[in-house]
Amino acid sequence: MAPPEHWKSIDNGKIKPLRLLTEVYEDDYTIYENKVFCRTVDQVVTLLRNYKNIFTDIIYNKISFDLSVMDKSNHLYHYLALGKLYVGYAKSDELFTEKCEKYANTFDRIIGRICANHSRPVYKKNRKSKIGLRVRKTNILAMHKDYRHIFTLKKTLDRSDYPSDIGELGANSALLKKNYENFCNMLTVFSLGHFRFKTGEDLIYENREFKGASFEFEKWRAELLPVRIRCLNMRAIALSVSSGVNKHVTLLIPFMSDPGKECAGFMGGLLSDIAREYKADNYIFFIAEKSLQIPTYYSSTTISFGILPVSINDINSFKRIQRILLDAMIKVSATHDICPFCGGTFELNEKNYYCKKCKTELGRLICMTCEKAFYYTSVNYPALKEKVVSPDDYTPDNYWKYCQDKDSQFNYRNITALTSNGLPICPHCNEAVKQ
Ligand SMILES: [Zn+2]
Ligand SMILES: [Zn+2]
Numbered sequence: 001m002a003p004p005e006h007w008k009s010i011d012n013g014k015i016k017p018l019r020l021l022t023e024v025y026e027d028d029y030t031i032y033e034n035k036v037f038c039r040t041v042d043q044v045v046t047l048l049r050n051y052k053n054i055f056t057d058i059i060y061n062k063i064s065f066d067l068s069v070m071d072k073s074n075h076l077y078h079y080l081a082l083g084k085l086y087v088g089y090a091k092s093d094e095l096f097t098e099k100c101e102k103y104a105n106t107f108d109r110i111i112g113r114i115c116a117n118h119s120r121p122v123y124k125k126n127r128k129s130k131i132g133l134r135v136r137k138t139n140i141l142a143m144h145k146d147y148r149h150i151f152t153l154k155k156t157l158d159r160s161d162y163p164s165d166i167g168e169l170g171a172n173s174a175l176l177k178k179n180y181e182n183f184c185n186m187l188t189v190f191s192l193g194h195f196r197f198k199t200g201e202d203l204i205y206e207n208r209e210f211k212g213a214s215f216e217f218e219k220w221r222a223e224l225l226p227v228r229i230r231c232l233n234m235r236a237i238a239l240s241v242s243s244g245v246n247k248h249v250t251l252l253i254p255f256m257s258d259p260g261k262e263c264a265g266f267m268g269g270l271l272s273d274i275a276r277e278y279k280a281d282n283y284i285f286f287i288a289e290k291s292l293q294i295p296t297y298y299s300s301t302t303i304s305f306g307i308l309p310v311s312i313n314d315i316n317s318f319k320r321i322q323r324i325l326l327d328a329m330i331k332v333s334a335t336h337d338i339c340p341f342c343g344g345t346f347e348l349n350e351k352n353y354y355c356k357k358c359k360t361e362l363g364r365l366i367c368m369t370c371e372k373a374f375y376y377t378s379v380n381y382p383a384l385k386e387k388v389v390s391p392d393d394y395t396p397d398n399y400w401k402y403c404q405d406k407d408s409q410f411n412y413r414n415i416t417a418l419t420s421n422g423l424p425i426c427p428h429c430n431e432a433v434k435q
Pocket of ligand 2: 367368369430
Protein backbone atom coordinates (compact mmCIF):
# COMPACT_ATOMS: atom_id res chain seq x y z
CA MET A 1 0.00 0.00 0.00
CA ALA A 2 1.20 3.53 -0.83
CA PRO A 3 2.43 5.66 2.12
CA PRO A 4 -0.11 8.25 3.46
CA GLU A 5 1.67 11.29 1.96
CA HIS A 6 0.51 10.06 -1.48
CA TRP A 7 -3.15 9.82 -0.41
CA LYS A 8 -5.66 12.35 -1.69
CA SER A 9 -8.63 11.20 0.38
CA ILE A 10 -10.35 8.17 1.78
CA ASP A 11 -13.80 7.54 0.37
CA ASN A 12 -15.90 4.71 1.83
CA GLY A 13 -12.71 3.09 3.03
CA LYS A 14 -11.10 3.28 -0.46
CA ILE A 15 -7.93 5.27 -0.89
CA LYS A 16 -7.79 7.75 -3.73
CA PRO A 17 -4.22 8.42 -4.82
CA LEU A 18 -2.92 11.99 -5.12
CA ARG A 19 -1.43 11.54 -8.58
CA LEU A 20 -1.95 8.97 -11.29
CA LEU A 21 1.29 7.40 -12.33
CA THR A 22 0.58 4.15 -14.06
CA GLU A 23 -3.12 4.00 -14.65
CA VAL A 24 -3.93 3.93 -18.37
CA TYR A 25 -7.41 4.73 -19.58
CA GLU A 26 -8.49 2.63 -22.52
CA ASP A 27 -9.84 5.85 -24.09
CA ASP A 28 -6.29 7.05 -24.61
CA TYR A 29 -5.80 4.42 -27.26
CA THR A 30 -8.30 6.00 -29.59
CA ILE A 31 -6.63 9.39 -29.84
CA TYR A 32 -6.15 10.72 -33.39
CA GLU A 33 -2.40 10.06 -33.34
CA ASN A 34 -2.94 6.37 -32.66
CA LYS A 35 -5.37 6.15 -35.54
CA VAL A 36 -2.68 7.62 -37.78
CA PHE A 37 -0.27 5.07 -36.35
CA CYS A 38 -2.59 2.16 -37.19
CA ARG A 39 -3.29 3.36 -40.72
CA THR A 40 0.47 3.66 -41.25
CA VAL A 41 0.95 0.08 -40.06
CA ASP A 42 -1.76 -1.09 -42.48
CA GLN A 43 -0.18 0.79 -45.34
CA VAL A 44 3.22 -0.73 -44.64
CA VAL A 45 1.73 -4.23 -44.54
CA THR A 46 -0.15 -3.68 -47.83
CA LEU A 47 3.02 -2.44 -49.46
CA LEU A 48 5.02 -5.42 -48.22
CA ARG A 49 2.31 -7.85 -49.35
CA ASN A 50 2.28 -6.33 -52.84
CA TYR A 51 6.03 -6.76 -53.11
CA LYS A 52 5.92 -10.24 -51.70
CA ASN A 53 3.29 -11.21 -54.30
CA ILE A 54 5.40 -9.90 -57.16
CA PHE A 55 8.38 -11.99 -56.07
CA THR A 56 6.32 -15.09 -55.31
CA ASP A 57 4.72 -14.76 -58.75
CA ILE A 58 8.09 -15.01 -60.43
CA ILE A 59 9.09 -18.11 -58.45
CA TYR A 60 5.72 -19.69 -59.11
CA ASN A 61 6.03 -19.16 -62.86
CA LYS A 62 9.32 -20.97 -63.03
CA ILE A 63 7.67 -24.00 -61.46
CA SER A 64 4.60 -23.85 -63.70
CA PHE A 65 6.77 -23.82 -66.76
CA ASP A 66 8.51 -27.03 -65.75
CA LEU A 67 5.15 -28.73 -65.27
CA SER A 68 3.41 -27.67 -68.44
CA VAL A 69 6.09 -29.11 -70.72
CA MET A 70 5.19 -32.58 -69.43
CA ASP A 71 1.89 -32.63 -71.26
CA LYS A 72 2.40 -34.30 -74.61
CA SER A 73 -1.07 -33.85 -75.98
CA ASN A 74 -1.04 -30.15 -76.77
CA HIS A 75 -1.13 -28.78 -80.28
CA LEU A 76 1.87 -27.35 -82.07
CA TYR A 77 0.80 -23.72 -81.70
CA HIS A 78 0.80 -24.16 -77.95
CA TYR A 79 4.48 -25.10 -78.06
CA LEU A 80 5.26 -22.23 -80.37
CA ALA A 81 3.66 -19.87 -77.88
CA LEU A 82 5.56 -21.39 -74.97
CA GLY A 83 8.80 -21.29 -76.94
CA LYS A 84 8.43 -17.61 -77.67
CA LEU A 85 7.52 -16.75 -74.12
CA TYR A 86 10.17 -19.01 -72.67
CA VAL A 87 13.03 -17.04 -74.24
CA GLY A 88 11.98 -14.00 -72.26
CA TYR A 89 11.15 -15.83 -69.08
CA ALA A 90 14.26 -18.02 -69.10
CA LYS A 91 16.47 -14.96 -68.98
CA SER A 92 14.68 -13.53 -66.01
CA ASP A 93 14.66 -16.93 -64.30
CA GLU A 94 18.44 -17.22 -64.32
CA LEU A 95 18.90 -13.73 -63.10
CA PHE A 96 16.19 -13.40 -60.55
CA THR A 97 14.86 -16.62 -59.07
CA GLU A 98 17.31 -16.92 -56.21
CA LYS A 99 17.01 -13.26 -55.32
CA CYS A 100 13.23 -13.45 -55.56
CA GLU A 101 13.11 -16.30 -53.06
CA LYS A 102 15.29 -14.33 -50.68
CA TYR A 103 13.16 -11.20 -50.93
CA ALA A 104 9.85 -13.05 -50.70
CA ASN A 105 11.04 -14.72 -47.50
CA THR A 106 12.29 -11.47 -46.03
CA PHE A 107 8.97 -9.72 -46.73
CA ASP A 108 7.12 -12.67 -45.29
CA ARG A 109 9.14 -12.48 -42.08
CA ILE A 110 8.55 -8.74 -41.66
CA ILE A 111 4.83 -9.10 -42.35
CA GLY A 112 4.67 -11.90 -39.77
CA ARG A 113 6.44 -9.77 -37.16
CA ILE A 114 4.08 -6.85 -37.69
CA CYS A 115 0.92 -8.95 -37.79
CA ALA A 116 1.91 -10.74 -34.59
CA ASN A 117 1.29 -7.39 -32.87
CA HIS A 118 -2.19 -6.88 -34.30
CA SER A 119 -3.79 -8.18 -31.12
CA ARG A 120 -2.39 -5.33 -29.02
CA PRO A 121 -5.05 -2.93 -27.69
CA VAL A 122 -3.66 0.13 -29.45
CA TYR A 123 -4.17 -1.61 -32.80
CA LYS A 124 -7.39 -3.43 -31.98
CA LYS A 125 -9.12 -0.28 -30.77
CA ASN A 126 -8.26 1.69 -33.91
CA ARG A 127 -8.43 -1.05 -36.47
CA LYS A 128 -11.30 0.30 -38.50
CA SER A 129 -11.21 4.00 -37.72
CA LYS A 130 -10.88 6.54 -40.51
CA ILE A 131 -8.48 9.47 -40.53
CA GLY A 132 -9.27 11.16 -43.86
CA LEU A 133 -7.01 11.50 -46.86
CA ARG A 134 -4.61 14.11 -45.48
CA VAL A 135 -2.90 13.68 -42.13
CA ARG A 136 -3.17 16.66 -39.76
CA LYS A 137 0.10 17.63 -38.15
CA THR A 138 -0.97 17.77 -34.51
CA ASN A 139 1.37 18.83 -31.71
CA ILE A 140 2.00 15.24 -30.71
CA LEU A 141 2.74 14.18 -34.30
CA ALA A 142 5.11 17.10 -34.67
CA MET A 143 6.90 16.99 -31.30
CA HIS A 144 6.72 13.55 -29.69
CA LYS A 145 9.90 11.54 -30.13
CA ASP A 146 8.12 8.44 -31.50
CA TYR A 147 5.06 9.90 -33.19
CA ARG A 148 7.30 12.24 -35.18
CA HIS A 149 8.64 9.24 -37.07
CA ILE A 150 5.15 7.90 -37.67
CA PHE A 151 4.17 11.23 -39.21
CA THR A 152 7.19 11.24 -41.54
CA LEU A 153 6.59 7.66 -42.59
CA LYS A 154 2.89 8.23 -43.24
CA LYS A 155 3.68 11.29 -45.36
CA THR A 156 6.21 9.31 -47.38
CA LEU A 157 3.79 6.47 -47.95
CA ASP A 158 1.07 8.87 -49.04
CA ARG A 159 3.41 10.47 -51.53
CA SER A 160 4.57 7.20 -53.07
CA ASP A 161 2.90 5.57 -56.05
CA TYR A 162 1.55 2.70 -54.03
CA PRO A 163 -2.14 3.20 -53.56
CA SER A 164 -3.57 2.05 -50.29
CA ASP A 165 -7.05 1.76 -51.67
CA ILE A 166 -8.87 1.56 -54.97
CA GLY A 167 -10.11 5.15 -54.89
CA GLU A 168 -6.56 6.50 -55.00
CA LEU A 169 -5.55 4.17 -57.75
CA GLY A 170 -6.92 6.17 -60.68
CA ALA A 171 -5.12 9.34 -59.71
CA ASN A 172 -1.77 7.74 -58.97
CA SER A 173 -1.25 5.31 -61.76
CA ALA A 174 -2.76 6.48 -65.03
CA LEU A 175 0.32 5.37 -66.95
CA LEU A 176 0.43 2.01 -65.21
CA LYS A 177 -3.21 1.47 -66.10
CA LYS A 178 -2.64 2.39 -69.74
CA ASN A 179 0.32 0.01 -69.94
CA TYR A 180 -1.66 -2.80 -68.40
CA GLU A 181 -4.47 -2.26 -70.89
CA ASN A 182 -1.95 -2.41 -73.73
CA PHE A 183 -0.42 -5.56 -72.33
CA CYS A 184 -3.84 -7.20 -72.09
CA ASN A 185 -4.69 -6.20 -75.68
CA MET A 186 -1.49 -7.72 -76.99
CA LEU A 187 -1.69 -10.85 -74.89
CA THR A 188 -5.27 -11.44 -76.01
CA VAL A 189 -4.22 -11.16 -79.67
CA PHE A 190 -1.29 -13.50 -78.92
CA SER A 191 -3.57 -16.02 -77.19
CA LEU A 192 -6.05 -16.18 -80.06
CA GLY A 193 -3.25 -16.29 -82.64
CA HIS A 194 -1.76 -19.33 -80.87
CA PHE A 195 -4.95 -21.31 -80.63
CA ARG A 196 -5.12 -22.64 -84.17
CA PHE A 197 -6.74 -19.41 -85.32
CA LYS A 198 -5.34 -17.60 -88.36
CA THR A 199 -5.04 -13.87 -87.95
CA GLY A 200 -6.81 -11.64 -90.50
CA GLU A 201 -4.99 -9.13 -92.70
CA ASP A 202 -6.25 -5.97 -91.03
CA LEU A 203 -3.96 -3.68 -89.08
CA ILE A 204 -4.09 -4.55 -85.40
CA TYR A 205 -2.39 -1.34 -84.27
CA GLU A 206 -2.49 2.05 -85.92
CA ASN A 207 -0.78 5.10 -84.44
CA ARG A 208 -0.24 3.06 -81.29
CA GLU A 209 -3.95 2.60 -80.90
CA PHE A 210 -5.38 -0.89 -80.69
CA LYS A 211 -7.76 -1.25 -83.65
CA GLY A 212 -8.99 -4.78 -83.03
CA ALA A 213 -8.29 -8.01 -84.87
CA SER A 214 -10.11 -10.83 -86.62
CA PHE A 215 -9.35 -14.53 -86.69
CA GLU A 216 -10.61 -17.65 -88.42
CA PHE A 217 -10.35 -21.36 -87.71
CA GLU A 218 -12.48 -24.05 -89.39
CA LYS A 219 -16.10 -23.05 -88.81
CA TRP A 220 -15.32 -20.46 -86.17
CA ARG A 221 -14.70 -16.77 -86.45
CA ALA A 222 -13.35 -14.65 -83.63
CA GLU A 223 -13.12 -10.88 -83.39
CA LEU A 224 -11.48 -8.56 -80.93
CA LEU A 225 -12.77 -5.02 -80.69
CA PRO A 226 -11.65 -2.15 -78.46
CA VAL A 227 -14.47 -0.94 -76.23
CA ARG A 228 -14.65 2.19 -74.09
CA ILE A 229 -16.56 1.99 -70.87
CA ARG A 230 -17.45 5.64 -70.42
CA CYS A 231 -19.06 5.50 -67.01
CA LEU A 232 -15.80 4.21 -65.49
CA ASN A 233 -13.33 5.68 -67.95
CA MET A 234 -11.97 2.23 -68.72
CA ARG A 235 -10.93 0.46 -71.87
CA ALA A 236 -12.03 -3.09 -72.47
CA ILE A 237 -11.87 -5.67 -75.26
CA ALA A 238 -14.91 -7.37 -76.70
CA LEU A 239 -14.17 -10.94 -77.72
CA SER A 240 -16.86 -12.04 -80.10
CA VAL A 241 -16.89 -15.68 -81.22
CA SER A 242 -19.31 -16.89 -83.87
CA SER A 243 -20.14 -19.96 -85.90
CA GLY A 244 -22.97 -19.76 -88.41
CA VAL A 245 -25.76 -17.75 -86.84
CA ASN A 246 -24.61 -18.29 -83.25
CA LYS A 247 -22.58 -15.64 -81.51
CA HIS A 248 -21.09 -15.30 -78.02
CA VAL A 249 -19.63 -12.06 -76.70
CA THR A 250 -17.26 -11.84 -73.74
CA LEU A 251 -16.17 -8.47 -72.45
CA LEU A 252 -12.57 -8.60 -71.21
CA ILE A 253 -11.90 -5.80 -68.74
CA PRO A 254 -8.30 -5.05 -67.73
CA PHE A 255 -8.59 -4.04 -64.10
CA MET A 256 -5.45 -2.67 -62.49
CA SER A 257 -6.07 -3.39 -58.87
CA ASP A 258 -5.52 -5.72 -56.00
CA PRO A 259 -8.81 -7.45 -55.49
CA GLY A 260 -8.84 -8.71 -51.96
CA LYS A 261 -11.62 -11.05 -50.99
CA GLU A 262 -13.98 -8.19 -50.28
CA CYS A 263 -13.44 -6.98 -53.83
CA ALA A 264 -15.64 -9.68 -55.34
CA GLY A 265 -18.58 -7.66 -54.06
CA PHE A 266 -16.97 -4.47 -55.26
CA MET A 267 -16.63 -5.86 -58.77
CA GLY A 268 -20.22 -7.02 -58.66
CA GLY A 269 -21.14 -3.36 -58.11
CA LEU A 270 -19.04 -2.18 -61.05
CA LEU A 271 -20.51 -4.91 -63.16
CA SER A 272 -24.06 -3.60 -63.28
CA ASP A 273 -22.74 -0.20 -64.49
CA ILE A 274 -20.65 -1.87 -67.17
CA ALA A 275 -23.44 -4.22 -68.24
CA ARG A 276 -25.81 -1.30 -68.70
CA GLU A 277 -23.34 0.34 -71.07
CA TYR A 278 -22.16 -2.76 -72.93
CA LYS A 279 -24.22 -5.89 -73.47
CA ALA A 280 -22.25 -9.12 -73.39
CA ASP A 281 -22.89 -12.76 -72.51
CA ASN A 282 -20.04 -12.84 -70.03
CA TYR A 283 -17.80 -10.30 -68.28
CA ILE A 284 -14.23 -11.15 -67.33
CA PHE A 285 -12.05 -8.88 -65.19
CA PHE A 286 -8.33 -9.26 -65.89
CA ILE A 287 -6.38 -8.54 -62.75
CA ALA A 288 -2.62 -8.08 -62.42
CA GLU A 289 -0.22 -9.38 -59.78
CA LYS A 290 -2.55 -11.95 -58.36
CA SER A 291 -1.62 -15.07 -60.22
CA LEU A 292 -1.60 -16.91 -56.92
CA GLN A 293 -5.33 -16.66 -56.85
CA ILE A 294 -7.46 -19.32 -58.50
CA PRO A 295 -9.50 -17.83 -61.34
CA THR A 296 -12.97 -17.36 -60.06
CA TYR A 297 -16.18 -17.57 -61.99
CA TYR A 298 -19.37 -16.16 -60.63
CA SER A 299 -22.75 -16.20 -62.13
CA SER A 300 -25.67 -14.34 -60.79
CA THR A 301 -29.11 -14.94 -62.23
CA THR A 302 -28.71 -11.96 -64.52
CA ILE A 303 -25.02 -11.35 -65.23
CA SER A 304 -22.27 -13.93 -65.49
CA PHE A 305 -18.77 -12.75 -64.69
CA GLY A 306 -15.34 -13.96 -63.64
CA ILE A 307 -11.98 -12.83 -62.33
CA LEU A 308 -8.92 -13.95 -64.24
CA PRO A 309 -5.31 -13.43 -63.17
CA VAL A 310 -3.51 -12.00 -66.20
CA SER A 311 -0.05 -10.78 -65.34
CA ILE A 312 3.19 -10.11 -67.14
CA ASN A 313 4.93 -12.20 -64.48
CA ASP A 314 2.78 -15.19 -65.21
CA ILE A 315 3.54 -17.32 -68.24
CA ASN A 316 0.21 -19.13 -67.90
CA SER A 317 -1.86 -15.99 -68.43
CA PHE A 318 -2.33 -16.70 -72.14
CA LYS A 319 -3.71 -20.18 -71.39
CA ARG A 320 -6.41 -18.70 -69.19
CA ILE A 321 -7.48 -16.42 -72.03
CA GLN A 322 -7.48 -19.42 -74.38
CA ARG A 323 -9.75 -21.24 -71.97
CA ILE A 324 -12.29 -18.41 -72.24
CA LEU A 325 -12.04 -18.72 -76.03
CA LEU A 326 -12.50 -22.51 -75.95
CA ASP A 327 -15.60 -22.08 -73.81
CA ALA A 328 -17.11 -19.58 -76.29
CA MET A 329 -16.26 -21.81 -79.28
CA ILE A 330 -18.16 -24.70 -77.73
CA LYS A 331 -21.14 -22.52 -76.85
CA VAL A 332 -21.60 -21.26 -80.43
CA SER A 333 -21.20 -24.66 -82.10
CA ALA A 334 -24.49 -25.97 -83.51
CA THR A 335 -22.91 -29.39 -84.04
CA HIS A 336 -19.86 -30.89 -82.40
CA ASP A 337 -18.12 -32.47 -85.35
CA ILE A 338 -14.78 -30.66 -85.09
CA CYS A 339 -12.62 -30.57 -81.97
CA PRO A 340 -12.33 -26.88 -81.06
CA PHE A 341 -8.97 -27.46 -79.41
CA CYS A 342 -6.96 -29.05 -82.23
CA GLY A 343 -9.25 -29.19 -85.26
CA GLY A 344 -9.40 -33.01 -85.20
CA THR A 345 -12.59 -35.04 -85.58
CA PHE A 346 -14.95 -35.35 -82.67
CA GLU A 347 -16.37 -38.85 -82.25
CA LEU A 348 -19.51 -39.42 -80.27
CA ASN A 349 -19.09 -41.98 -77.48
CA GLU A 350 -22.03 -43.04 -75.33
CA LYS A 351 -22.28 -39.78 -73.48
CA ASN A 352 -19.62 -37.45 -74.75
CA TYR A 353 -17.58 -36.30 -77.72
CA TYR A 354 -13.99 -37.42 -77.92
CA CYS A 355 -11.01 -36.30 -80.01
CA LYS A 356 -8.44 -39.05 -80.53
CA LYS A 357 -5.81 -36.58 -81.62
CA CYS A 358 -5.63 -34.33 -78.56
CA LYS A 359 -7.70 -36.43 -76.13
CA THR A 360 -10.17 -33.64 -75.42
CA GLU A 361 -13.59 -34.73 -74.19
CA LEU A 362 -16.72 -32.63 -74.40
CA GLY A 363 -19.97 -33.38 -72.64
CA ARG A 364 -23.22 -31.75 -71.70
CA LEU A 365 -24.81 -32.22 -68.31
CA ILE A 366 -27.97 -31.20 -66.55
CA CYS A 367 -27.23 -30.02 -63.03
CA MET A 368 -29.21 -31.94 -60.40
CA THR A 369 -29.32 -28.91 -58.14
CA CYS A 370 -30.43 -26.07 -60.39
CA GLU A 371 -31.66 -28.19 -63.32
CA LYS A 372 -29.83 -26.06 -65.87
CA ALA A 373 -27.76 -27.56 -68.68
CA PHE A 374 -24.10 -26.78 -69.27
CA TYR A 375 -21.10 -27.97 -71.26
CA TYR A 376 -17.95 -29.30 -69.63
CA THR A 377 -14.62 -30.43 -71.03
CA SER A 378 -12.05 -32.88 -69.79
CA VAL A 379 -8.88 -34.57 -71.03
CA ASN A 380 -8.70 -38.34 -71.38
CA TYR A 381 -5.13 -38.41 -70.25
CA PRO A 382 -4.57 -40.61 -67.18
CA ALA A 383 -1.89 -38.42 -65.62
CA LEU A 384 -4.31 -35.51 -65.64
CA LYS A 385 -7.58 -37.33 -65.10
CA GLU A 386 -6.42 -39.22 -62.04
CA LYS A 387 -4.76 -36.20 -60.50
CA VAL A 388 -6.36 -35.20 -57.20
CA VAL A 389 -5.87 -31.59 -56.19
CA SER A 390 -7.25 -31.06 -52.72
CA PRO A 391 -6.53 -28.13 -50.39
CA ASP A 392 -6.04 -30.66 -47.54
CA ASP A 393 -2.75 -31.76 -49.06
CA TYR A 394 -1.24 -28.32 -48.75
CA THR A 395 -0.11 -26.23 -45.80
CA PRO A 396 -0.69 -22.49 -45.35
CA ASP A 397 2.95 -22.03 -46.38
CA ASN A 398 2.51 -23.65 -49.77
CA TYR A 399 -1.08 -22.68 -50.41
CA TRP A 400 0.11 -20.79 -53.48
CA LYS A 401 1.16 -24.19 -54.87
CA TYR A 402 -2.40 -25.42 -54.36
CA CYS A 403 -3.71 -22.45 -56.34
CA GLN A 404 -1.25 -23.19 -59.10
CA ASP A 405 -2.04 -26.93 -59.22
CA LYS A 406 -5.77 -26.31 -59.11
CA ASP A 407 -5.57 -23.80 -61.93
CA SER A 408 -3.63 -26.21 -64.15
CA GLN A 409 -5.41 -29.39 -62.99
CA PHE A 410 -6.45 -30.21 -66.58
CA ASN A 411 -3.72 -28.20 -68.19
CA TYR A 412 -6.15 -25.32 -68.79
CA ARG A 413 -8.46 -27.41 -70.92
CA ASN A 414 -11.42 -27.46 -68.55
CA ILE A 415 -14.06 -24.85 -69.27
CA THR A 416 -15.77 -25.26 -65.89
CA ALA A 417 -14.37 -25.15 -62.39
CA LEU A 418 -13.40 -28.61 -61.07
CA THR A 419 -13.71 -30.57 -57.84
CA SER A 420 -10.59 -32.08 -56.22
CA ASN A 421 -11.17 -35.21 -58.29
CA GLY A 422 -11.55 -33.33 -61.55
CA LEU A 423 -15.33 -33.52 -61.83
CA PRO A 424 -17.14 -30.52 -63.31
CA ILE A 425 -18.78 -27.91 -61.13
CA CYS A 426 -22.01 -26.37 -62.43
CA PRO A 427 -21.30 -22.81 -63.65
CA HIS A 428 -24.85 -21.74 -62.81
CA CYS A 429 -25.04 -22.71 -59.14
CA ASN A 430 -21.46 -23.71 -58.27
CA GLU A 431 -22.48 -27.17 -57.11
CA ALA A 432 -20.38 -30.24 -57.91
CA VAL A 433 -22.08 -32.55 -60.37
CA LYS A 434 -22.02 -36.32 -59.96
CA GLN A 435 -21.44 -38.33 -63.09
ZN1 LIG B 1 -8.64 -32.38 -80.53
ZN1 LIG C 1 -26.42 -26.02 -61.11
